[in-house]
Structures are given as structure tokens and as C-alpha cells.
Amino acid sequence: MAAVAEAADGARDMALMEICGTHTVSLFRSGVKSLMPPNVRLISGPGCPVCVTSCGYLDAACELAARKDVIVATYGDMVRVPGRAGSLESARGQGAAVEVIYSARDAVKLARENPSRNVVFLAVGFETTTPATAAAVLEAEAVALENFFILPGHKVLLPALEALLSAGDVPIDGFLCPGHVSVILGAAAYEPIVKKYRRPCVVVGFEPANMLEGIGLLVRQVAAGVAKVENAYGVAVSEGGNAAARRMIEQVFAPAATEWRAMGSIPASGLALRGPYSRFDARAKFGVEFGPDYEPPGCRCGEVIQGKLEPTKCALFAVKCSPTAPVGPCMVSSEGTCAAWYKYNLPRQGR
Amino acid sequence: MCLAVPGKIVEILDDDDSGGAPAVGPVAAVDFQGTRVDVSLAMAPEAGVGQWVLVHAGFAIALLDADEARQTWEYLEASGAGQMPEQLKAGGDGGE
Ligand code: SF4
Numbered sequence: 001m002a003a004v005a006e007a008a009d010g011a012r013d014m015a016l017m018e019i020c021g022t023h024t025v026s027l028f029r030s031g032v033k034s035l036m037p038p039n040v041r042l043i044s045g046p047g048c049p050v051c052v053t054s055c056g057y058l059d060a061a062c063e064l065a066a067r068k069d070v071i072v073a074t075y076g077d078m079v080r081v082p083g084r085a086g087s088l089e090s091a092r093g094q095g096a097a098v099e100v101i102y103s104a105r106d107a108v109k110l111a112r113e114n115p116s117r118n119v120v121f122l123a124v125g126f127e128t129t130t131p132a133t134a135a136a137v138l139e140a141e142a143v144a145l146e147n148f149f150i151l152p153g154h155k156v157l158l159p160a161l162e163a164l165l166s167a168g169d170v171p172i173d174g175f176l177c178p179g180h181v182s183v184i185l186g187a188a189a190y191e192p193i194v195k196k197y198r199r200p201c202v203v204v205g206f207e208p209a210n211m212l213e214g215i216g217l218l219v220r221q222v223a224a225g226v227a228k229v230e231n232a233y234g235v236a237v238s239e240g241g242n243a244a245a246r247r248m249i250e251q252v253f254a255p256a257a258t259e260w261r262a263m264g265s266i267p268a269s270g271l272a273l274r275g276p277y278s279r280f281d282a283r284a285k286f287g288v289e290f291g292p293d294y295e296p297p298g299c300r301c302g303e304v305i306q307g308k309l310e311p312t313k314c315a316l317f318a319v320k321c322s323p324t325a326p327v328g329p330c331m332v333s334s335e336g337t338c339a340a341w342y343k344y345n346l347p348r349q350g351r
Numbered sequence: 352m353c354l355a356v357p358g359k360i361v362e363i364l365d366d367d368d369s370g371g372a373p374a375v376g377p378v379a380a381v382d383f384q385g386t387r388v389d390v391s392l393a394m395a396p397e398a399g400v401g402q403w404v405l406v407h408a409g410f411a412i413a414l415l416d417a418d419e420a421r422q423t424w425e426y427l428e429a430s431g432a433g434q435m436p437e438q439l440k441a442g443g444d445g446g447e
Binding site: 022075102103104105106128129131132135138139142180183184205206207208235236237242244245248 | 354355375376391393394395396405407408409410412413415416419422423426
């Protein structure tokens with residue numbers, strides 16, 4: 001902590017963005033966030049995969065789940081996010097087959113065990129999660145599985161950061177880069193952002209001491225007016241990242257524009273199945289499309305994920321929206337910014 | 352959802368043992384503080400028995416040294432993420 005205070009002493013006001021839901025939670029839980037010097041503000045960016053998923057995607061998932069011939073396989077956090085006609089959880093209550101799985105490989109297994117049904121895997125997440133989907137598609141291809149599909153929703157981190165920076169309506173002086181996304185990308189991946197936008201990027205892990213170290217490095221850069229990539233999580237993150245994982249992504253997917261919640265469509269920020277694997281796309285198979293994006297009435301998650309609004313400024317926060325009765329994905333997801341504020345900040349404010 | 356957790360490789364499995372999913376790379380049994388889970392080594396093919404790996408959604412994504420792995424575990428446990436093995440099994444609520 002002393003290092004951060006020392007680096008911040010006499011420096012200008014600055015806003016540092018963390019772009020990883022796990023960081024958001026860790027900053028709150030450890031108390032690091034509340035220890036920041038007055039001129040250092042930590043803001044949360046679009047780092048929770050569930051939160052950035054557009055409602056159009058969720059509606060398509062629910063539409064698929066309603067089909068008798070389909071089993072939807074998904075990571076846990078997705079099931080409670082409300083779409084226009086309810087969540088996957090409520091669909092399950094009405095008899096839909098929705099299976100929560102731990103690994104994309106489990107979805108392939110599920111397809112093999114249920115030859116008379118079609119298994120649709122909800123492929124969401126950033127670069128940490130994408131290689132697992134790519135591997136699952138390759139596994140399904142290897143055994144010519146005909147009842148395994150994915151609903152493509154993966155996100156690519158860097159184009160989203162660029163979109164935030166070029167929109168310019170949120171002041172961001174530097175990025176705390178996500179540890180496990182960076183395991184795949186490598187620290188060098190942030191060089192273009194540093195060069196083009198002159199914002200420092202520091203890769204950090206999840207332990208509070210490591211986060212503090214990273215924040216200290218970031219503050220020092222901003223104070224000195226320099227911008228470079230630094231890696232405070234060298235034990236897991238190399239310069240070049242995990243090339244085998246990236247090869248797998250590149251074999252199966254090609255960059256494509258995709259819709260982010262409230263941020264609209266961002267070029268090259270998503271991934272489409274390449275030609276040889278296009279038969280695995282559930283949209284073509286079942287004739288579903290991603291509808292328009294929208295937000296639940298009154299919910300301001302779209303601003304929250306871009307760092308434009310603190311959760312407590314949403315009129316529904318803790319009034320009509322709480323983790324037990326969430327209105328938007330930022331409150332549903334255990335890593336959502338609203339959920340983190342609710343869980344760790346409310347008690348402190350004595351409300 | 353992007354959280355990866357450290358585990359120790361206890362055995363490299365034959366194709367037949369790897370739980371019914373065909374594998375694009377080697378599959379290993381990995382111990383997470385007493386919970387054994389099958390993990391694909393497709394993205395860390397150089398990993399061997401006795402080594403620590405960082406695992407996300409059923410895939411090893413990086414090698415870790417033992418000290419770092421232990422530290423991470425201690426942090427996860429202290430922070431109430433001691434339910435991690437449960438999560439691994441049930442596929443719980445994976446934040447990224
Ligand atoms: S507090 Fe609830 S309604 Fe408001 S932005 Fe957050 S999730 Fe949406």
C-alpha cells in the first residue's frame with residue numbers, strides 16, 4: 001500500500017480501469033479499493049463475460065432451450081440472466097433442458113451420451129475461455145459428431161478496449177490487465193494500445209499483494225507521464241502468451257464484428273466459426289438469429305460495464321435490484337460490478 | 352469466469368479413461384486439494400506428472416511452479432473460494 005501512496009503523492013487525479021470481473025471482486029473483498037489515495041480512482045470495465053453478453057444473444061439461447069430436441073449446455077452464471085422472455089433458469093422451470101457444465105468438453109460428452117438430442121453449448125467468454133470451445137469443436141469434428149453445436153458469443157478483449165478509448169467519453173488513464181486472459185494473450189499483446197493511445201497497461205494476478213504491486217506500477221507510470229506495458233504477474237504470464245491455445249482459436253474461429261451489451265457492434269471484437277467448422281453454428285442449424293439488444297427497464301448495466309456509472313447511482317440498486325432478485329446481469333453474475341458493490345460496499349456504508 | 356485454479360498432475364490418462372470425450376491432446380488426472388478432475392493438456396502438452404498447472408474450464412493453460420501454486424491456493428481458500436473444487440465438479444458459477 002505504501003508503494004501506491006508514495007507513487008500517487010503529488011500526482012494528478014487519475015482513473016485506472018480493471019477489466020476483469022475477478023479483479024473487481026478481489027479489489028473489493030481485500031479492501032484494496034477502499035485504501036486508494038484520494039487522487040486514484042479505480043473503475044470497472046467490460047470484464048465480466050456474462051455482463052457484456054447482449055440480450056439478443058440471451059433471447060436466442062432461450063429460444064433454443066424451448067425446443068424439445070435441444071439440450072442447452074452452459075457455464076453457471078448464464079442461467080440466471082434475464083432476457084426478454086425470462087432466463088434460462090425460468091425456461092428450465094418450464095421443462096427446458098438446460099445443463100450447467102464446467103468445461104466445454106462436458107458439452108461434447110453430453111452430445112455423445114444423448115445421440116437423439118441436439119446439444120447447444122453457449123460459447124461465451126474472453127480469451128481464457130475461448131480455446132476450450134475451440135478444442136471442443138475440434139473434438140466433435142474428430143469423431144464426426146452430428147448433434148453438437150455452439151451458439152457463438154465469444155469476445156475479443158483488445159478491440160473492446162480500443163472502442164472505449166476511441167469513444168473517449170470515459171476518462172481512463174491506464175489499464176489493470178486481466179491475469180488469466182493475459183496467460184493466453186501474453187503481455188506483449190497490449191503494446192499496440194500503449195503505442196496508439198498512450199495508456200499504460202499493467203498485467204496483474206489476483207492476490208491482493210499482487211494487485212497492489214500492479215496498481216503501484218500503473219500509478220507511477222501515470223504520474224511520470226509514461227506509457228508502457230509492465231507485467232506484475234510473470235509467474236503465469238509470459239511475453240508471448242500461450243501460442244498453442246491461440247493456434248487452436250485461430251484454427252476454428254475468425255474475427256468478426258459482434259454485439260456488446262449497450263456498446264453496440266464492435267468490429268473484430270467477436271469470433272465466427274471458420275468455413276470448415278460452420279456446421280457447428282447453432283444459428284444456421286436451428287434458424288435462430290440474435291435479436292436487437294435492449295436493457296431490462298430501468299437497468300443501467302450498459303453504463304456500468306463501460307465505467308460510466310457507479311452501481312449506487314442506478315435508481316434500482318439495492319432498492320429493486322439485489323443479488324437475490326437481480327434485474328440486470330451486473331447483479332446476477334458473482335463477478336458483476338453491481339454484485340460486488342452490493343456485497344462489499346453496502347455493509348461499509350452502513351446501509 | 353476467467354478464473355483459473357492451480358492443480359497438480361497426478362496421472363496421464365489413456366484415451367479410454369478420459370471420460371468419454373474424444374481428446375485433441377493428452378488428458379491428465381489433476382488433483383485440486385483432494386478433488387480429482389480430468390483435465391485436457393491440449394494447450395500445455397509439455398506438462399507431466401508431478402507438475403503444477405493453471406486450469407480453466409477443464410484445460411491446463413499454463414505451467415506454474417509449486418511455490419506460486421501453493422500461494423494461489425492459500426489465497427483462494429482464505430478468500431472463501433475454498434469451494435473451488437465443488438465448483439470444478441458441479442460447474443458452478445464461473446465468473447471470468
Ligand atoms: S443495480 Fe441492477 S438494475 Fe441497476 S445497473 Fe446494476 S444490475 Fe442493472
